[in-house]
Amino acid sequence: MARMKFVCDAERCIECNGCVTACKNENEVPWGVNRRRVVTLNDGVPGEKSISVACMHCSDAPCMAVCPVNCFYRTDEGVVLHDKDVCIGCGYCSYACPFGAPQFPAQGTFGVRGKMDKCTFCAGGPEVNGSQAEFEKYGRNRLAEGKLPACAEMCSTKALLAGDGDVVADIFRNRVVQRGKGAEVWGWGTAYGSRQAGQPPAGAKS
Amino acid sequence: QAPASPPAAAGAVTQQPAAPASPAAGGIQSQNIFEVKPDASADPNYAKQSNGERARVQPGNNAPMWRDVGAGVTGYTSLPKSEAPEAGNLIQPFVQYPGSRLTNAGEAWRQVRNNWIIPYGGSLFLIVLLAIAIFYFSKGSIKTHGADTGRKIERFTPFERAAHWSNAIAFSILAISGLVMAFGKFFLLPFMGSTLFGWLTYVLKTAHNFAGPLFAVSLVIVFFTFLRDNWPQKGDVNWLLKGGGLLGGAEPASNRFNAGEKLIFWGGVFFLGIVVVSSGFVLDKLLPGLVYERATMQIAHMVHAVATVLMMCMFLGHIYLGTIGMQGAYKAMRSGYVDEAWAREHHAYWYEDVKAGRVPAQRSEPAPPSQTVQV
Amino acid sequence: MLLTKKSQGIHTDPARRAGSARFVQSLSRGLSSALPTMDRRAFLRRSGLGVGVGLAATQLTLVKKAGAASPATGDGSGKIEVRRTVCSHCSVGCAVDAVVENGVWVRQEPVFDSPINLGAHCAKGAALREHGHGEFRLRYPMKLVNGKYERISWDTALNEISAKMLELRKASGPDSVYVVGSSKHNNEQAYLLRKWMSFWGSNNCDHQARICHSTTVAGVANTWGYGAMTNSYNDMQNSKCALYIGSNAAEAHPVSMLHMLHAKETGCKMIVVDPRFTRTAAKADEYVRIRSGSDIPFLFGVLYHIFKNGWEDSKYINDRVYGMDKVKADVMAKWTPDKVLEACGVDEATTLKVATMMSQNRPSTIVWCMGQTQHTTGNAIVRASCILQLALGNVGVSGGGANIFRGHDNVQGATDVGPNPDSLPGYYGLAEGSWRHFAKTWGVDFDWIKGRYASAAMMGKPGITVSRWIDGVMEKNELIDQDSNLRAVVFWGHAPNSQTRGLEMKRAMDKLDLLVVIDPYPSATAAMAAMPGKAEDLNANRAVYLLPAATQFETSGSVTASNRSLQWREKVIEPLWESRSDHMIMHQLAEKFGFAKELSKNYKMQKVKGMDEPVPEDILREINKCMWTIGYTGQSPERLKAHMRNMHLFDVKTLRAKPGKDKETGYDVTGDYFGLPWPCWGNPELKHPGSPNLYDTSKHVMDGGGNFRANFGVEKDGVNLLAEDGSYSKGADITTGYPEFDHVLVKKLGWWDELTDAEKTAAEGKNWKTDSSGGMIRIIMKNHGCHPFGNAKARAVVWNFPDAIPQHREPIYGIRPDLVAKYPTHNDIKTFWRLPTLYKTLQDKNVADKVELKYPLILTSGRLVEYEGGGEETRSNPWLAELQQEAFVEVNPKTASERGISNGGRVWLSTPTGARLNVQALVTERVGADTVWMPFHFSGHWQGADMLAYYPNGAAPVVRGEAVNTGTTYGYDSVTMMQETKTTICNLEKA
Numbered sequence A: 001m002a003r004m005k006f007v008c009d010a011e012r013c014i015e016c017n018g019c020v021t022a023c024k025n026e027n028e029v030p031w032g033v034n035r036r037r038v039v040t041l042n043d044g045v046p047g048e049k050s051i052s053v054a055c056m057h058c059s060d061a062p063c064m065a066v067c068p069v070n071c072f073y074r075t076d077e078g079v080v081l082h083d084k085d086v087c088i089g090c091g092y093c094s095y096a097c098p099f100g101a102p103q104f105p106a107q108g109t110f111g112v113r114g115k116m117d118k119c120t121f122c123a124g125g126p127e128v129n130g131s132q133a134e135f136e137k138y139g140r141n142r143l144a145e146g147k148l149p150a151c152a153e154m155c156s157t158k159a160l161l162a163g164d165g166d167v168v169a170d171i172f173r174n175r176v177v178q179r180g181k182g183a184e185v186w187g188w189g190t191a192y193g194s195r196q197a198g199q200p201p202a203g204a205k206s
Numbered sequence B: 001q002a003p004a005s006p007p008a009a010a011g012a013v014t015q016q017p018a019a020p021a022s023p024a025a026g027g028i029q030s031q032n033i034f035e036v037k038p039d040a041s042a043d044p045n046y047a048k049q050s051n052g053e054r055a056r057v058q059p060g061n062n063a064p065m066w067r068d069v070g071a072g073v074t075g076y077t078s079l080p081k082s083e084a085p086e087a088g089n090l091i092q093p094f095v096q097y098p099g100s101r102l103t104n105a106g107e108a109w110r111q112v113r114n115n116w117i118i119p120y121g122g123s124l125f126l127i128v129l130l131a132i133a134i135f136y137f138s139k140g141s142i143k144t145h146g147a148d149t150g151r152k153i154e155r156f157t158p159f160e161r162a163a164h165w166s167n168a169i170a171f172s173i174l175a176i177s178g179l180v181m182a183f184g185k186f187f188l189l190p191f192m193g194s195t196l197f198g199w200l201t202y203v204l205k206t207a208h209n210f211a212g213p214l215f216a217v218s219l220v221i222v223f224f225t226f227l228r229d230n231w232p233q234k235g236d237v238n239w240l241l242k243g244g245g246l247l248g249g250a251e252p253a254s255n256r257f258n259a260g261e262k263l264i265f266w267g268g269v270f271f272l273g274i275v276v277v278s279s280g281f282v283l284d285k286l287l288p289g290l291v292y293e294r295a296t297m298q299i300a301h302m303v304h305a306v307a308t309v310l311m312m313c314m315f316l317g318h319i320y321l322g323t324i325g326m327q328g329a330y331k332a333m334r335s336g337y338v339d340e341a342w343a344r345e346h347h348a349y350w351y352e353d354v355k356a357g358r359v360p361a362q363r364s365e366p367a368p369p370s371q372t373v374q375v
Numbered sequence C: 001m002l003l004t005k006k007s008q009g010i011h012t013d014p015a016r017r018a019g020s021a022r023f024v025q026s027l028s029r030g031l032s033s034a035l036p037t038m039d040r041r042a043f044l045r046r047s048g049l050g051v052g053v054g055l056a057a058t059q060l061t062l063v064k065k066a067g068a069a070s071p072a073t074g075d076g077s078g079k080i081e082v083r084r085t086v087c088s089h090c091s092v093g094c095a096v097d098a099v100v101e102n103g104v105w106v107r108q109e110p111v112f113d114s115p116i117n118l119g120a121h122c123a124k125g126a127a128l129r130e131h132g133h134g135e136f137r138l139r140y141p142m143k144l145v146n147g148k149y150e151r152i153s154w155d156t157a158l159n160e161i162s163a164k165m166l167e168l169r170k171a172s173g174p175d176s177v178y179v180v181g182s183s184k185h186n187n188e189q190a191y192l193l194r195k196w197m198s199f200w201g202s203n204n205c206d207h208q209a210r211i212c213h214s215t216t217v218a219g220v221a222n223t224w225g226y227g228a229m230t231n232s233y234n235d236m237q238n239s240k241c242a243l244y245i246g247s248n249a250a251e252a253h254p255v256s257m258l259h260m261l262h263a264k265e266t267g268c269k270m271i272v273v274d275p276r277f278t279r280t281a282a283k284a285d286e287y288v289r290i291r292s293g294s295d296i297p298f299l300f301g302v303l304y305h306i307f308k309n310g311w312e313d314s315k316y317i318n319d320r321v322y323g324m325d326k327v328k329a330d331v332m333a334k335w336t337p338d339k340v341l342e343a344c345g346v347d348e349a350t351t352l353k354v355a356t357m358m359s360q361n362r363p364s365t366i367v368w369c370m371g372q373t374q375h376t377t378g379n380a381i382v383r384a385s386c387i388l389q390l391a392l393g394n395v396g397v398s399g400g401g402a403n404i405f406r407g408h409d410n411v412q413g414a415t416d417v418g419p420n421p422d423s424l425p426g427y428y429g430l431a432e433g434s435w436r437h438f439a440k441t442w443g444v445d446f447d448w449i450k451g452r453y454a455s456a457a458m459m460g461k462p463g464i465t466v467s468r469w470i471d472g473v474m475e476k477n478e479l480i481d482q483d484s485n486l487r488a489v490v491f492w493g494h495a496p497n498s499q500t501r502g503l504e505m506k507r508a509m510d511k512l513d514l515l516v517v518i519d520p521y522p523s524a525t526a527a528m529a530a531m532p533g534k535a536e537d538l539n540a541n542r543a544v545y546l547l548p549a550a551t552q553f554e555t556s557g558s559v560t561a562s563n564r565s566l567q568w569r570e571k572v573i574e575p576l577w578e579s580r581s582d583h584m585i586m587h588q589l590a591e592k593f594g595f596a597k598e599l600s601k602n603y604k605m606q607k608v609k610g611m612d613e614p615v616p617e618d619i620l621r622e623i624n625k626c627m628w629t630i631g632y633t634g635q636s637p638e639r640l641k642a643h644m645r646n647m648h649l650f651d652v653k654t655l656r657a658k659p660g661k662d663k664e665t666g667y668d669v670t671g672d673y674f675g676l677p678w679p680c681w682g683n684p685e686l687k688h689p690g691s692p693n694l695y696d697t698s699k700h701v702m703d704g705g706g707n708f709r710a711n712f713g714v715e716k717d718g719v720n721l722l723a724e725d726g727s728y729s730k731g732a733d734i735t736t737g738y739p740e741f742d743h744v745l746v747k748k749l750g751w752w753d754e755l756t757d758a759e760k761t762a763a764e765g766k767n768w769k770t771d772s773s774g775g776m777i778r779i780i781m782k783n784h785g786c787h788p789f790g791n792a793k794a795r796a797v798v799w800n801f802p803d804a805i806p807q808h809r810e811p812i813y814g815i816r817p818d819l820v821a822k823y824p825t826h827n828d829i830k831t832f833w834r835l836p837t838l839y840k841t842l843q844d845k846n847v848a849d850k851v852e853l854k855y856p857l858i859l860t861s862g863r864l865v866e867y868e869g870g871g872e873e874t875r876s877n878p879w880l881a882e883l884q885q886e887a888f889v890e891v892n893p894k895t896a897s898e899r900g901i902s903n904g905g906r907v908w909l910s911t912p913t914g915a916r917l918n919v920q921a922l923v924t925e926r927v928g929a930d931t932v933w934m935p936f937h938f939s940g941h942w943q944g945a946d947m948l949a950y951y952p953n954g955a956a957p958v959v960r961g962e963a964v965n966t967g968t969t970y971g972y973d974s975v976t977m978m979q980e981t982k983t984t985i986c987n988l989e990k991a
């Protein structure tokens, strides 16, 4: 079975926020909940690079491990989803997630955050595929429709790739070979456990 | 799960393959970072280069930036700080919490919670529970030996009792809900199923979040109410040395509160109370002016969890003694009055003080007429 | 115990689903997952089964029910349709599939087949569906009564507006009315508005192109023929080096970067020249910071090295360029490295590097946009860019060209066929011959149109420009070149905060007799008009009306992207609320004015919400019938629609169609270029494929090839202006230069008899531009491989412009009085587009006043990717608004620390107009220490005060902020009246 992964190509991402609004649009995510966001490093100086980040659907997902009610589950395609009927909004997943993916609709005073929301890889949730209930709670289930995440499909420069990890890696590898540079796959080390960027600073390549 | 096979990857629709880069004359040469040129890295300031400087000598080598990312540096995001204070962090910085590896903060926190607090905290709690059970079943509860005299001493005024019980109720709510949050998925979830368990936990968690501040307030009142009689007094050392009588022999004489109670007061109510309440307030996002970043929350959580486990263990003992562990104790806190016999037996010095009139036997107004004690 | 899908049984049975409460469902689900009898695998299997069955149905299961936002829907059939449309936010022209259920726009899908965007979108395109909600739009007509907007009916609105306009017409003549048209209109609407204006009897109409690329259009057209992007975004994949100067494509044309970044991966070098280190610069191999307004010193500094090293393409220059020798002499004398360094701050090594990169990596292309155009010298700057490309022999070459990124989605089309004050559609001038050509096309009498105008003279006199309408209102009557001052202004798809001198605009608005705003989001203008101003400015009789226009998703029509490709938008939804399409409103107002019959003579009517609306296809057919000059004649609605349906056939790099037929109509698209990029010559039957790259001699004219246009005579001062012998487009019968064709030349060449008899009748006495049969074009191109517009040289020297050879001149408001002494601006012009226009007196006054001491910072402005134009539309879109919640100014850390300004803190930005803007500071090295930068998309705050109270109820955008143009200053291009928005001055202080 395909193992779904994201790659954001920092040599291509232009911080256009297309992916972000695509997600808002497709999943009708409310104001304040940012399933995906774009971060620019070295903003405004030479060396500036942008990266779009959402839930990486980690192999050994920290969010899943700390959830007090075990409301996370992993699909056969490696997508990490959760059940909002069970979620208690404790926020632990957001403490644990390396990428800041889990989002909450409320500010959290008295610990009232509402149910956690995060990127579903456009794979909906535990409700019936394509049902109204699924859409209202989790957004679209594009995977079930045979489509891929809206954010990646609409990315303005195809910096953001999503899909079967092998295919995605192939596309990316091709690009790296073509341009002969920019080989780092952002976040893969942290999310999927290979020795890549995101390892302790001491071990980082220089 | 989704049976349709989705197109392999969104990126697959990008572009037709293009001819490999031909090194064009006069332009900048591309550079494969895996073949770092020695002359560039021979620069003594190589390691200190910014990403822009690095790009000059080794285009495409973004290592300085990735290093920053790993260090949790905050980048730019158009989302306002007020709404999403940490949106600029791609990845949480690397830290090493006590008990974790050096890894990104989220993972480190997970390791502390899941590898230490949950298993060891849970075990400690179970051990204490078990110890008390064994104690109870082997020794039974501490009986009052002498017969009741019928003469009552007012041990706790209505105010003291009100303070204590509101505190105790809040504590119970907090402890039960906290326990379910921390350990429920091991002992409740398998029986209840996730939906029911989710609801239950949701209710409890909400109760916890609101009971916390209540507890904090009542704790302060309790602290000041009982402060006067919890200062160290003569006899405390003796009481401790003799283990409160548990190490054999008769129960040593004590003041209004014995040294054990005082330990709980200072260790549990005062010290752990401060820790639990302050960390709880952080977790509840109730302290104004504080920026509730994940690092803050992780630390607060670890402190809270450790302190609450200790506190629960301590108060398990207290509650045991306050209920089934010692005859008459519970009645004292419920009705406010103890029999002179009980007082003499468990708090001899205090009894003497009352008898000597140094402490009034009836402190609250109006005194119940029938029980007025004349000396 | 992990579950992946909730138990199927409960959900698949709709009856039970509706009947049982959610609690019960959830409970049983919880229990079922706890039952020891069902293990996880069994659970999975069970749910998986159901999913498999349900899948066929879920392929397009659109569960969103018809929302309340749509008043005009709900037949209950649940019909799902996919309508192909085009993003309305910039000139890239990204295609979008809108999924509509029950008349409600429920989803949007990327169009991977589009050769332009391959499914890609920036933030605005990806948020397009918000247009289907229209939550913050104006819902019904409104009128300003006692400072508050009140709802009125359409009938009342149309009656009152038309009555008032007729009254003004009677009292002050047709020229007392000014119509600000729109580049947001589709081609049909833009064209109809120019026609409408002609029937009203005035040339006082304009649109965004004036303040956008007017300098480009004038400068470039006068250099080589057409004022348009020569190549395409796609063609940039063939470039070896790209120089972006004054373009921030990563934010303004994000999807164009898809092609550029791909080119980079295959070895293309990228250079960015900008006062600001933009997000585009972040992707460049080389970034050069220049002082705003100093592009000519830089470009000529580069050219200096090219000439010095002999890197120019001598053969190309000899064959195809006029006047390069004169330019060379000028450049070598004036733009030595020391002078370049002094004027733009770039050293010799850098200009040499850029010259080397551009010369050694040919074909190299140049990209420019607002950084070049919005200056008093805009027309000269863009010509300097052309000259650089001509010197390198890059024009008319795939991978080369002048890739001028246009602005609004249809600014190219609106410029080509829309409401321009100095021309009729298709750049036909205002001469009688053009009028007669159109009178014939429109089927009306020339004299009737003439009678509509104040006089024959006014008919031939270019109108006031949108950049100056405020002066049309405020200027002393005796100084203006028309009878009356402007008394009525109609904003028909244009924001107010996009024009400079906001403080004066407020006064002008108050002085008007009538202000009409026809827009889906008229609120910025509305709020500005309703906001109390100075009592003495207010015209007591002023009437203000707001009319809700439909968006481009509520109508159909064609739109021209920057690369000159036309795309057809299908109607996605019916007009929301009470809104009406612009062409319907034009028709209805024409009814009131009594010229509806003439206006819509050639159009069938269709019913929309029960009312008559001219059929867009018919309007396009009328365009096809007359727009010979620029080849808008081959793009019939049928061909365009076939392209939209068969996008998959077009190659991404060449834009050319692989063999294939449209299933619906049988039309053979083989060989067409996508969207039939104009010029698409002759009748649709000629099947000209469109021109992917202009002036490309390597292709046959019937394959989209061409050469430079003969538009300026055959010789100048004894020098040949036609192409030299041997320079001609592939396969042409004439292998020398030749002038444009008319009946005389055709007869002389002996080609006349190739025309049919009918064609001969139509062509007799005509030239190729006015031959309504298209016959001449057919035989010239098809039979003889020649270009109807001739084969000439491009002009490096444009002798009819104020600076025949581009000269650097300092902006009117600047911080370098030392340079003003060396590079002074133009002399004042007494009447220029009907208005007196200041240059030197104002610049001298500024130098004398030492404004640079009080306002020591250069203020420039530009775009954010999330917002568009004045921004009222995009700031009303919550998905976008969330991403940019504050108006800000970018300040260099040094400048900030000198003023005690901290990142995120509030500052007062003051300008010489006296305006004071309260904005947030973004401290960044993106800008140099002498420059600050502001996005111009904000409005709704006025010098520190929130204007919310003045908005029509419910129609205020989600995000409001200070508009930079409240504070921008005077200054206009010496050819086109482009406003000087990219260079003015200001000061900052901590608020």
Ligand SMILES: Nc1nc2c(c(=O)[nH]1)N[C@H]1C(S)=C(S)[C@@H](COP(=O)(O)OP(=O)(O)OC[C@H]3O[C@@H](n4cnc5c(=O)[nH]c(N)nc54)[C@H](O)[C@@H]3O)O[C@H]1N2
Pocket (backbone or CB within 6 Å): C089, C090, C091, C212, C213, C245, C246, C247, C248, C249, C251, C252, C253, C273, C274, C275, C276, C278, C291, C292, C293, C294, C295, C368, C369, C370, C371, C372, C405, C406, C407, C408, C860, C861, C862, C863, C864, C865, C866, C867, C868, C869, C870, C982, C983
């Ligand atoms: N997101 C978004 N996209 C848009 C639009 C929008 O509003 N929002 N509008 C569309 C429209 S109408 C247009 S016209 C285009 C405009 O597209 P662009 O022109 O690319 O955008 P701007 O940001 O206005 O200006 C480009 C750059 O010019 C620089 N600049 C300023 N002064 C000078 C100068 O003197 N010389 C040089 N070389 N550069 C200078 C500015 O720093 C800025 O980075 O964008 C279109 N696309």
Ligand SMILES: Nc1nc2c(c(=O)[nH]1)N[C@H]1C(S)=C(S)[C@@H](COP(=O)(O)OP(=O)(O)OC[C@H]3O[C@@H](n4cnc5c(=O)[nH]c(N)nc54)[C@H](O)[C@@H]3O)O[C@H]1N2
Pocket (backbone or CB within 6 Å): C182, C184, C185, C208, C209, C211, C212, C213, C370, C407, C408, C492, C493, C494, C495, C496, C497, C498, C499, C518, C519, C520, C521, C522, C549, C550, C551, C552, C582, C861, C862, C863, C868, C869, C870, C871, C872, C873, C936, C964, C965, C968, C981, C982
């Ligand atoms: N300081 C500064 N000023 C600038 C610029 C700059 O860079 N700096 N750039 C200039 C440039 S290049 C441009 S193009 C202008 C852009 O400025 P404008 O074009 O004035 O800005 P928009 O907000 O895009 O205005 C378009 C209006 O049309 C409306 N509209 C959209 N669709 C339709 C429709 O179908 N029908 C009708 N009737 N209305 C519709 C929208 O709601 C909106 O109100 O700003 C110019 N001003």
Ligand code: HEM
Pocket (backbone or CB within 6 Å): A068, A089, A090, A091, A111, B113, B171, B174, B175, B177, B178, B179, B181, B182, B183, B205, B206, B208, B209, B211, B212, B213, B215, B216, B276, B277, B279, B280, B281, B283, B284, B304, B305, B308, B309, B311, B312
């Ligand atoms: C004596 C009292 C308390 C006990 C025994 C207790 C116990 C616990 C426990 C066991 C947890 C769960 C930790 C985990 O799952 O890892 C927890 C979490 C929490 N506690 Fe307490 N706690 C007490 C007091 C308080 C107080 C006084 C406050 C607030 C003022 C508070 C606020 C919280 C919050 C906010 C959480 C995080 C969970 C959530 O947000 O729902 N607690 N507590």
Ligand code: HEM
Pocket (backbone or CB within 6 Å): B155, B164, B167, B168, B169, B171, B172, B219, B222, B226, B230, B257, B260, B261, B262, B264, B265, B268, B269, B315, B318, B319, B321, B322, B323, B329, B330, B331, B332, B333
């Ligand atoms: C449900 C649980 C509890 C029960 C059944 C209980 C019972 C009692 C009883 C019976 C006494 C009287 C002991 C005596 O007469 O010496 C007492 C005293 C006291 N209890 Fe509790 N208690 C409970 C929870 C708590 C909690 C949560 C706190 C504070 C955090 C607390 C603080 C005190 C204090 C301060 C005293 C006075 C003795 C001293 O200062 O040591 N109790 N409790």
Ligand code: SF4
Pocket (backbone or CB within 6 Å): A054, A055, A056, A057, A058, A061, A062, A063, A064, A080, A093, A096, A097, A098, A099, A100, A101, A102, A118, A191
């Ligand atoms: S990215 Fe965060 S939320 Fe997503 S799977 Fe990993 S840990 Fe969980």
Ligand code: SF4
Pocket (backbone or CB within 6 Å): A063, A066, A067, A068, A069, A070, A071, A072, A082, A086, A087, A088, A089, A090, A091, A092, A093, A094, A102, A115, A116
């Ligand atoms: S917020 Fe919800 S999903 Fe996240 S850990 Fe808590 S219960 Fe689990």
Ligand code: SF4
Pocket (backbone or CB within 6 Å): A022, A023, A024, A026, A027, A035, A036, A054, A118, A119, A120, A121, A122, A123, A139, A149, A150, A151, A152
């Ligand atoms: S995969 Fe879907 S849910 Fe996740 S960020 Fe992309 S669009 Fe949003």
Ligand code: SF4
Pocket (backbone or CB within 6 Å): A008, A012, A013, A014, A015, A016, A017, A018, A019, A020, A038, A050, A051, A052, A154, A155, A156, A157, A158, A159, A160, C121
């Ligand atoms: S859409 Fe693509 S290029 Fe734009 S911000 Fe997202 S990842 Fe980057």
Ligand code: SF4
Pocket (backbone or CB within 6 Å): C087, C088, C089, C090, C091, C092, C093, C094, C117, C120, C121, C122, C123, C124, C125, C126, C252, C253, C254, C255, C256
């Ligand atoms: S704004 Fe321009 S680049 Fe962005 S989606 Fe629309 S057309 Fe494409």
Ligand SMILES: [Mo]
Pocket (backbone or CB within 6 Å): C208, C211, C212, C213, C406, C407, C408, C411
């Ligand atoms: Mo523009």
